[in-house]
Amino acid sequence: MATKSKSFKTSFGLKLVAFFIAALLAFSSAICAVEAINDLFRYGSEILTKPAKSLDMTETSLFASKLNSDVQSIYAGSGLMTWDAYKSTYYSTFDEELSAARTELERFKKECMSEAVAAYRDKHAVSEYSSSQKSDNATGAGASAYTTNVYENVSAYSRSDNVVSPNYDKDYYDGCRESYSLKSGDSGNVTFTTSTTDEELVSLVSNAYSQVMSAARREYETTVAMESRSIKNIKNLKYYIYNPSTGEIITNLETETSEEKANEIKKSGDYSAFTSGSRWYMVYTADGGLVAASPQITRDTLYTVQSGDKYYFSLKSDYYYKRTLSNVLGSCFSNNGYDIILMLPETLSEGDDYYNMQSEMEKSSADTYNYIFLSLASMLVLAMVSVYLIYAAGETAGPEKIKLSFLDKLPTDLHFVLAAAVAGAGVYGILTLAADYKHAFDYYADGKALMMFVVMSLIAVAVWAVLLEWLCSVSKYYKAKKNWLRSTLVWYIIRLIGKLFSPLKRLREKPVRLRRRVLLVLIGYIIGNTVLTGVAAMCRGFWFVLLTAVLLLYNILTVSLMWKYVLSLDRIIAASENAKNGEPPENIYSENMPEPLKTLALNLSLTQEEMQKAINEAVKGERMKTELITNVSHDLKTPLTSIISYVDLLKKCDIDDISAQKYINVLDEKSIRLKRLIEDLVEASKASSGAVTFNKMNVNLHELAVQAVGEMSDAFEERNLDAVLNEPTEPIVIYADSQKTWRIIDNLLSNVKKYALPGTRVYIDVGRDSSYGTITIKNTSREKLNIDPDELTQRFVRGDESRTMEGSGLGLSIAKDLCTLQGGKLELSIDGDLFKATVKMPLVYSCDDEQGSVQ
Structure with missing residues (x-):
């Protein structure tokens, strides 16, 4: 039993036969449905609700269209359409x-x-x-x-x-x-x-x-001749056309009605003499319009558009309106002064379209029921066969249990879109053909109508086949246990986008450019705002209010995001400003900060911490260096003092040997120089580390300069230097430590003594510059100065590169540090051989808020 069931699902021949049977059933169901719908369209729903013998074709739109055509034929073929009327039309x-x-x-x-x-x-x-x-x-x-x-x-x-x-x-x-x-x-x-x-x-x-x-x-002339022959074939439609003004009568009634009788009937308004024994009639007069009509006269009768090629009336206004029966009667008859009476006898004679329409309508009553039954029965069997095909879809007898076709391997959503597009095109084609048939069904004779019905049915079969194929594909996916959602094109695109943007996962570990993030936010904001504004502008009512609320919320969220960026950036700027002012570093990093400001804050915090560590290490190293220099200097001073003392004793001894005296003098000179070097080194170390005590007071800068120059006068005369000290016009009083300031001036004058060109003048100027008292020393250098002035203030740097002259290279460095610690400046400049040093110290009036000594 299980083998038979398996063969039932896997047999390719059985599936093929079932498919062709299903296609035939779909075709028969479609063509029966089309025939039934066609009968209902032609004759209305009465063919299903009334007995065949009680049906009346005068109630159908088919009759209205035929009547419209025949009335135009009567107008042209009876001689009422003149050449002038035709030409003006x-x-x-x-x-x-x-x-x-x-x-x-x-x-x-x-x-x-x-x-x-x-x-x-x-x-x-x-x-x-x-x-x-x-x-x-x-x-x-x-x-x-x-x-x-x-x-x-x-x-x-x-x-x-x-x-x-x-x-x-x-x-x-x-x-x-x-x-x-x-x-x-x-x-x-x-x-x-x-x-x-x-x-x-x-x-x-x-x-x-x-x-x-x-x-x-x-x-x-051809049209008039053709329509004259055409009205001879009108047997059941009776007409009586009468012109009250001229007495002209045109009729196909067998019994003649005189002009006097016609006038009497019109005056009385009783047209029963014409209409008695008629199943349908209407009376349309030149002065009253539609004055009498049978109950079957409906709006469709008067306003149904005639679908043939006859329209013998003015075309200068709306085309469809001009082709209605009401307008034909008005334009062709009443406007020309004619009354017209139209009638259909109770018993129709064979041989014209009215008789055929009535016969076909009665016959269609039974046929329509048969078509509906056959269509429903075919649909039922079709559904059963389709279920079998879906159930057996993909089943094979080979090792591959479920076999997927080429279409099954397409992305599932793309497969669905293609199937829906083909099915939609087929449905659209059926509706288009149906609309064309409805609009001009008189044009389609029996053969043309049948051909159209076949085409529509074949399209319906194609639509069914496409939908069946898609349902079978879904069945195969289910049997193969494949994820239908993960096989969609949208899913593939999402995965591709995920792969493309996977590097973004590492953004937390890598620095990101702020301009890119801000640019993306701005672009997204502009696009989103533009789209929402445009859509909201096209909407009304509830949707306008909803989209306006969404737009407002979107702008609030965007502003909040930008504000978050601004607050974070402001916090980072404040931290960097504090760091610049030397304040202790603070931890500004926060997980709530947006990227890449979070990275910037983290880097800045780490940088401040490392910088603080480096500063602490540098201060510690400087302090240790100062302590080392101090200790070493102290250890050197003790033996050096003994050496100097014993050299001094040797100088006092009575030594006749000239060479020995010379050696003693050298020892004395070098020991004194070594002592001075040690003292300079200790002082430079203290000055650079700030470990100097200042006793600030009001100091007359000119007097201090006079004292320093006086003490250096012998050395200047020895080197043939002429010191020129200019006296200021007013006292220059600075707020500084007089001893340390004198040391600054003395170091500068010692530098002049060592490196100035003999036989030249040395200019010392005392003055003021803004809030500073200044002393400027200018001299001509003995050697070429191929060095940057800023380098001269560094330790152990000398203008004498050969280092053959006396000096330690610490004088200018000490002077600069002492100036800086007192709030002043030391500025050096070199112009060729001219060396210029300017000391700037704060004036008294700029230091009124300072009291006592300053550490």
């Missing part, structure tokens, strides 16, 4: 055609002039005005060009705009031609040029209009 008058041709000629000339001007400019490649200025001198070169009024040789109606042309290509303008067809028909063609005058145009239009009218006359 279809064709324009000569004056109308001439006016239209004149308008077209004027448009044509203006267009040609524009093209000629453009052609002239293209040839000469100059502007309109420059070409106009040069045209008088350009005779004989290039194409013919003129500056003239192009309308001066044409009729007055084409000169109404009083336009004077610019330069233009006259050969191009004169060669323009156009063929124009009259509005009344393509057989009336007129060819004119830019030189065509109004008289020539009148002649051309007249000849063309005569040709159109000749063809129209032949068409009119």
Whole structure:
């Protein structure tokens, strides 16, 4: 039993037979449904609710369309449609055609002039005005060009705009031609040029209009003859046409009614003499319109559009409105003074369309039930076979249990879209054919209608096949236990985007450029705001309020995000400002900060911590270095003091040996120099570390300079240097430590003594500069100064690169540190061999808030 069940699902032949059976069932179901719908459309739902013998075809739109066509045939074939009426219906008058041709000629000339001007400019490649200025001198070169009024040789109606042309290509303008067809028909063609005058145009239009009218006359005579034969075939529709003014009577009634009798009936308003024994009738008069009608007369009867080719009435207004029965009766009969009575007898005679319509309607009552039954039965069996095909979809007898086709391997959503698109196109095609059939079903004779029904049924079968294939694909996915959602194109795209943006996961570990993030936020904000604003502007009512609320919320969220960026950035800026001012570092990093400001805050915090560590280490190292230098200096001073003392004792001894005395003097000189070097080194170390005590007071800078220069005068005279000290016009009083300031000046003068060119002057100027008292020392250097001034203030740097002269290279460094610690400055400058040192110390009035000693 299990083997039979498996064979039932895996047999390819059985599936193929089932598919063809299902296709035939789908076709039969569709064509039966189409036939049933067609009968319901033609005859209405009455064919299902009433007995066949009680059906009346006069209640259908099919009858209304046939009646409309026959009334027009009666109008044309009975001689009521005259040549003048036919001509005014279809064709324009000569004056109308001439006016239209004149308008077209004027448009044509203006267009040609524009093209000629453009052609002239293209040839000469100059502007309109420059070409106009040069045209008088350009005779004989290039194409013919003129500056003239192009309308001066044409009729007055084409000169109404009083336009004077610019330069233009006259050969191009004169060669323009156009063929124009009259509005009344393509057989009336007129060819004119830019030189065509109004008289020539009148002649051309007249000849063309005569040709159109000749063809129209032949068409009119053919139409009247054809409709005269057509009304002879109208047997069951009876008509009585009467003109009260002329007494003219046109009728196909077997019994004649005199003019006097017709007048009496019209006065009384009782038309039973005509309508008795009729299953349908209507009376339409010239002065009263529709005055009497049978109960079957409906709006459809009066306003159903006739679907044939007959419309012998004015076409100058709405096309469909003009083709209704009501308008035909008004335009063709009542407007011309005719009353018309139309009737159908109770018993219809064989041999015309009315009898056939009634017979087909009665027959369709039983056929429609059969079509509906067959369609439903076919749909039921079709559903059963379709379920089997879906159940057995993909089943195979081989090792591959579920076999997927090419379409099954497509992304599932793409597969669905393709199936839906094909099915939708098929449904649209069926609806289009149905609408065309409904609009002009009279055009479709039995053979054409059957062909249309077959085409619609085949399209329905194709739609069913496409939907069945998609359902079978879904069944295969379920049996193969494949995730339908994860097989969609959308899922593949999401995965691809995820792979493309996977590096973003490492953004927390890598620095991100703030400008990129801000740029993306701004672009997203602008796009989102634009889209929401545009959609909201197109909506009304509830949706407008909802989208406005969404837009407001979107802007609030965006502003909140930007504000979060601003607050975080402001916090980082404040932290960096505090760090610049030397304040202790603070931890500004926070997990709530947006990227990349979080990275910036973390880096800044780490940098401040490392910088603080480095500062602490540097201070600690400097302190240890100072302590080392102090201790070493102290350890050196003790033996050095003993050496100096014993050298001094040796100098006092009575030693006759000249060489020994010389050696003793060298020992004395070098020991004193070593002592001074140790003292300078200790002082430089203290100054650089700030471990110096200052006793600030009011100091007269000029007096201090005089004292320093006085003590250095012997050394200056020994080196043949002339010191020139300028006295200020007013006392320069600074707030500083007098001893440390004197040491600054002494170091500078010692530097001059060592490196100044002998035989030159040394200028010492005391003055003020803003809030500083200044002392400037200028001298001429003995050696070339190929060094940056800032380097001279560094420790152990000397202007004497050979280091053959006395000095430790610490004097300027000590002077600078002592200046800085007292709030002053030491500025050095070199101009060739001129060396200039300027000391700036705070004046007394700028230090009024300082009291006592300053550490």
